[in-house]
Amino acid sequence: MSVLVVGLSHRTAPVALLERVSLSGDALVKLLHDVQQDDCVAEVMAVSTCNRVEVYAEVDRFHAAVTAVSERLSIHSGVPLEQLSNHLYVHYEDRAVEHLFSVGSGLDSMVLGEGQILGQVRSALKLAQEQGTLGPTLNELVQQSLRVGKRSHTETGIDRAGASLVGVGLTLAERVLGPIQGKRALVVGAGSMSALSAATLQRAGVTDIVVVNRTHDRAVRLAQTVGGRAAEFGDLARELAEADLVISCTGATDVVVTADMVTAREIFLLDLALPHDVDPAVRRLPGVTLVDLESMQDDGIDAETDDGGRAEAVAAVRGIVAEEVAAYLSAERAARVTPTVVALRSKAADVVEAELGRLTARLPELDGRARDEVTQTIRRVVDKLLHEPTVRVKQLAESPAGDHYAEALRELFNLDPKVPRAVGSIEKVDMDTGKEVGR
Template sequence: MSVLVVGMSHKSAPVDLLERVALDTDSSVKLSHRVLENEYVSESAIISTCNRVEVYVEAERFHGAVDEVSRLLAEHSGLTREELVRHVYVHYDEAAVAHLFGVASGMDSMILGESQILGQVRDALSSGQAESTVGSALNTLFQQALRIGKRGHAETGIDRLAPSIVTAGFDAAGDIVTAPSSRILVAGAGTMASLAVRTLVDRGVEPQRIWVANRTFQRAFELVAAYGVSAVRWEALDVELSAADVLITCTGAAGTVFDRERIGAAAGDRPMSVIDLALPRDVAGDVRTLPSVEVVDLEVLAAQAANAELADDVRQVQGIVADEVRSFLAAKNASKVTPTVVALRGMATEVVAAETERVLARLGDDVDDDTRREVGQALRRVAEKLIHAPTVRVKELVDGPEGLTYADALADLFALDQTTVRAVTAVGGEPS
C-alpha cells in the first residue's frame, strides 16, 4: 500500500476551471466516501482550499486508484475526463509524501509561505477522522505534515513573505484598505471572512468602519461579538454596498454574487476596491472593466506570486521538507521490514525451546540444573549468532528498496509463516 494524490491547483489550472472543481465541506465528505468504494483504496482525505483540490488515498494499485479518483472528480465538476486530466497532477509514494509536506509548509501555495494552509490541512485530517475515512497511514502522514509546517514557520522567517491570502489581497489593494476614511463591507461570515475582519482590526482599522453582511444574520452577529464590528442583513446588501469604499467578499456561494451591473450601480464614478477571496469567485470577471473599480482576486494574486523571487527563507524551508521526507520514508520502510525480523526471532525462539526440551529429555534426570541452563544458553547463543547478520543487514538496507527485497528474501529462505508476519504488522513494534 502507498499514498497517492490526485489534485489540481493554481499551478496546473486556470481559476475558472478550479471554480468548477471546488468542493464545499459536504461535497468533500461525500467524495471522500465515494473514493473509498474503490476496491484498491483503503483510506482517503481531501484538501479543498481557495486555490487547490487534492484527493489523498492509501492505495493498493496505482492505476486503479488514479482512474477512479479522476473519474469522480470529473463527474463532480461536470468536466469530461479528457478535460480534467489535462490539468490534474498525480504523485505517488515518495513524490506524494514530498508534495503534501511542501503543501503544509506553504511552499506550494499561491502566496509562498502563507500559513493559512496549515489550518486547511488540519481540517482535512479532522474531517477524515470524524468520517472514519482516514486510517493509520494517512493519519501518520498528515500529522507529520502539520508538524513540518509548524517547524518551517518556527525556524525560518517564511512568515514575512505573506502569512495568508487575506493579507496578500489587502497588500495588493493598497492604502485604501486602511485609509481612515474608508468604509469597508465584508460579504460572508465564514472562516475567510472572520480572518479578514481580524486582519483588518490587527492593521488598525477601527471596528466601526467595518460592516459584515451574511445570508444567515446570526453568523454575521458572531463577528460583531468577537470584534465589535457592525452587522447588516443580507437584504440590505446593496444599500451598504453603495456606501462602501472597499468590498471584501468570500461568501462560499456556488455562483456569481456581484455582477458588473450591481457593482457599477453601487460605485458610480467614485473609486472602489473589490477584494474577491472566494472560490468559486463571487465577482464577475467583467467587473474589472469598470473604470473606477479596482478588482483584486485570486487570479491577480497568482500573477503577482509568479513574479516573486525565492528568498533564503524559502530555500531553508525546502531543505527542511527534503530532510523530513527522507526521515519519513526511512521510518516507513523500517516498519515494513520489522515484522519479518520479529517473526524470524520468534521462529528461532521456538526452535531453541523445542531443541532444548528434546536434548534434555534424552539426557535424562541425572543432569543437574546448571547443566540444563548451560545447554539452553548454548542453543540460544547459536541461534542468535545465526540470525544476527541477516537481521542487522535488513535494518541497514531499510532506506532503499533493497531493504524490502531482503526482508522478503528472509521470509522465503526461513519459510516464515506469513500469518505470523501479518500478525506482527497488526500489533506493531519490535521487542527490545
C-alpha cells in the same frame, strides 16, 4: 501499499476550472467514500481549497489507482475526464511525500508561504478521520506534514516572504483607493478566511469594519473581535452602498453580491471565494474594481522574486522539506522490515520451544535446574546469532533499496510470506520475542 497524490492547483489549471472541481460538504464526503470503495485503495483524504483540489490515497496498484481517482474526480465535479486530465498532476511514493510536505510548508501556495494551508490540511485530516477513510499510513504522513509546515514557518522567514491573499488584496486596494485607513470596510462571511480578513484590516489601521453573514450571531462574534459592528444579511445591499472596500468569502454555491447591488462609484471588491461570491459583471460599472482569485493568478502574485529575502526563505524551507522527507522515508523503510524481523524471531522462538520439548522427552530425568540452564543457553545462542543480521537488516532497510534486504531475509530463512503481513497488522510487537503486546 504506496502513497499516491492526484490533483490540480493554480499552477496547472485556471481558476474557472478549479471552481468547478472544488468540492465541499456532502459532495466531498461522497468523494472520499467513493474513492475508498475501489479495490486498489486502502485509505483516502482530500484537500479542497480555493486554489487546489488534491486526493491523497494509499494504494496497491499505481495505474489502476490513478484511473480510479481521476474518474471519481470527474464524476463528482461534473467535469469531463478528457478535459480534467489535461490539468491533473500525479505524485507517487517518495514524490508524494515531498509534495505534501511542500504544500504544508507553503511552497506550493498561490501566495508563497501563506499559513492558511496548514489549517486546510488539518481540516482535511479531521474530515477523513471522522469519515473513517483514513488509516495509519496517511494519518502519520499528514500529521508529519503539519509538523514540517509548522517548523518551516517557525524557523524561516517564509511568512514574511509571502503575504497572505488578504494582504496582497489590500495592497492592490491601496493602489485604487489610496491609504485604507479611514475607509469603511465590509466583510461578507464569518468563516476562517473572513476572520483573517477582518484581523488584517484591523492591523492595517481600518477602524470602521462591518461584518455581514447569513448567520447573524457569527457576524456579531467576528465583529466584536475587531471592534466593528455586525449587520443583517438582508441589509447587504445597503452596506455595499456605504462601503469603500469589500472582502467577500462566504463559501456559498451561488453569487452573493450581484451587479444590481453595487452602485457605480469608486469601490474596491476583493472576492476570495470559490465559487465566486461577486458577479464578474460588476467590472463593467464605472469606478468599480473587482479583484478575485483568477485575476490574482493572472497577475502572477506567486512569482518567486527576490524581494524581501524571499529567495533565502524559500531555500531555507526547501532545505527543511528535503531533510524531513529523507527522515520520514528512512523511518518508513525501516518500519517495513520490522514485520519480517519479528516473523524471523517468532520462527526462531518456535524452533527453540520445539527442541526443548524434544529434549525433555528424551531426558525426562533432567532436573529442573539443569533444564532451566539448558533453556537459557539455547535462547542466548539463538538471540546472539540473530542479533547482528536483524540489526543490520533494519539499518540497510533505510536505504532506497531497503525492501530487497527484507526480501532476502524471508528467502534465506524460508519465512512464510503471509507471516510478515500478519505481524504488520499488529499494533505493538515485542521485537525480542515476536509476540503481540499492549492490546
